[in-house]
Amino acid sequence: EQREVYKLVESLVKRTERQAEKDARQEAKQAARRASLAVVAAQKEESRQAKLALAAERRAEEQRKREEREEERRCAEVRRCVERLVKQLEREAEQGELYCICRKPYNPTWFYISCDTCGDWRAWRQ
Numbered sequence: 001e002q003r004e005v006y007k008l009v010e011s012l013v014k015r016t017e018r019q020a021e022k023d024a025r026q027e028a029k030q031a032a033r034r035a036s037l038a039v040v041a042a043q044k045e046e047s048r049q050a051k052l053a054l055a056a057e058r059r060a061e062e063q064r065k066r067e068e069r070e071e072e073r074r075c076a077e078v079r080r081c082v083e084r085l086v087k088q089l090e091r092e093a094e095q096g097e098l099y100c101i102c103r104k105p106y107n108p109t110w111f112y113i114s115c116d117t118c119g120d121w122r123a124w125r126q
Contacts, residue, residue, distance in 0.1 A: 110123045
């Protein structure tokens with residue numbers, strides 16, 4: 001009878017040890033699975049961060065290009081204005097000295113009056 005109890009206790013101990021080993025293996029597998037999932041999550045986050053950085057770089061480049069185009073447009077507009085002014089001055093120079101505030105050349109058929117305050121000339125047609 002003692003032997004049977006001893007064998008029973010021994011079998012229970014072995015069964016408990018086997019169960020503990022099995023549980024330990026299962027826990028190790030689950031820990032490895034969790035670690036693997038953590039690595040995958042970290043890789044996904046890294047990839048997401050890289051995509052966000054790339055998108056930010058693209059937006060910055062597009063903004064820089066828009067600003068360059070706007071600057072080129074402004075420069076072209078200034079060049080056109082300067083060219084118009086130069087042409088106007090050349091026309092005025094060809095026409096001779098301008099006397100009136102209306103920026104027209106001297107016309108001998110008109111009557112001119114000079115302002116005593118500002119010195120500008122004013123023409124009246126007769």
